[in-house]
Amino acid sequence: MTDDPFIRWRELVLSAQSQRYQPERDLAFWQGKAADYDDSQPTLPNTVAWLRDDLRGLGSLLEVGAGTGRLLLPLADAVPQVTALDYSPEMLAQLRAKNPPSNVQTVCCSLEQAPEHVAPHDATLAAWSLAYQSDLRAALDSLKRLSRQCFYLLEDDGIGSPHVQLRRAEAGKPRPQRATLLRQALERLSWEFTVQYITERREVILTDTPALLAFARLPLPENEVLDALELYLTQQGAGWCYGWTFEVTVLAVSVQSAPVRPGLGAVR
Ligand SMILES: C[S@@+](CC[C@H](N)C(=O)[O-])C[C@H]1O[C@@H](n2cnc3c(N)ncnc32)[C@H](O)[C@@H]1O
Numbered sequence: 001m002t003d004d005p006f007i008r009w010r011e012l013v014l015s016a017q018s019q020r021y022q023p024e025r026d027l028a029f030w031q032g033k034a035a036d037y038d039d040s041q042p043t044l045p046n047t048v049a050w051l052r053d054d055l056r057g058l059g060s061l062l063e064v065g066a067g068t069g070r071l072l073l074p075l076a077d078a079v080p081q082v083t084a085l086d087y088s089p090e091m092l093a094q095l096r097a098k099n100p101p102s103n104v105q106t107v108c109c110s111l112e113q114a115p116e117h118v119a120p121h122d123a124t125l126a127a128w129s130l131a132y133q134s135d136l137r138a139a140l141d142s143l144k145r146l147s148r149q150c151f152y153l154l155e156d157d158g159i160g161s162p163h164v165q166l167r168r169a170e171a172g173k174p175r176p177q178r179a180t181l182l183r184q185a186l187e188r189l190s191w192e193f194t195v196q197y198i199t200e201r202r203e204v205i206l207t208d209t210p211a212l213l214a215f216a217r218l219p220l221p222e223n224e225v226l227d228a229l230e231l232y233l234t235q236q237g238a239g240w241c242y243g244w245t246f247e248v249t250v251l252a253v254s255v256q257s258a259p260v261r262p263g264l265g266a267v268r
Pocket of ligand 1: 026030041064066068069070085086087088091111112126127129130
């Protein structure tokens with residue numbers, strides 16, 4: 001196996017059975033997912049708090065792959081000028097339906113086309129939006145061109161919800177270690193960056209055991225599902241509170257042509 005993180009990233013992208021590395025397939029996925037995206041995703045209060053602090057003093061923020069604004073809208077009052085860019089009109093429609101403040105503009109455009117259509121912002125954010133970019137080097141170059149001072153990559157190593165980990169293990173699939181590969185790619189490029197690991201918690205209330213089984217979608221009998229998830233379940237009347245913690249990796253990359261900002265030091 002190669003130790004080149006760019007090749008390993010490409011292999012990971014091209015191994016997807018869904019073939020979402022074909023942009024039209026990924027776009028179709030997000031167009032269909034938009035309406036229930038927010039319900040399927042946790043809020044990220046600790047990550048937002050960290051970013052709010054780190055963005056202090058900056059004048060503009062661009063999120064590439066902003067989706068419904070889950071992450072960007074809670075940051076909107078921390079930066080004077082905010083741009084939400086996404087290639088899915090439906091995801092952006094969900095964002096606009098939340099009546100964002102007037103300093104937030106939306107741009108429907110792909111990351112690939114963004115450097116030609118969007119002026120650089122002080123900071124750029126790409127949160128879980130590079131997963132199907134087969135050419136990671138080109139994607140990182142685009143983010144750099146879009147950023148005057150820094151850009152942030154948010155990802156995880158696939159250690160998320162216990163039921164998804166179990167589903168993967170049952171199917172014999174390895175977990176995608178995207179956060180580690182991104183970090184290794186930045187190291188390979190010798191770009192200046194810092195790494196933060198931020199813990200978040202998610203809780204889902206399920207009204208009864210059939211609802212829990214439907215949520216977990218595991219190919220196991222009920223008693224095995226309950227045993228496997230026992231550590232994360234608290235009985236609530238006839239139902240369950242299912243809760244777990246997970247880690248968000250934040251890679252904060254200093255754009256080298258600009259003076260290094262405090263807090264954006266060398267690789268730790
Ligand atoms: C997993 S969602 C993340 C949304 C948001 N960043 C969040 O954390 O909630 C990925 C988003 O990236 C967008 N996206 C994926 N590839 C893109 C590309 N090449 N150009 C623009 N948007 C893209 C998708 O349409 C989708 O809205």
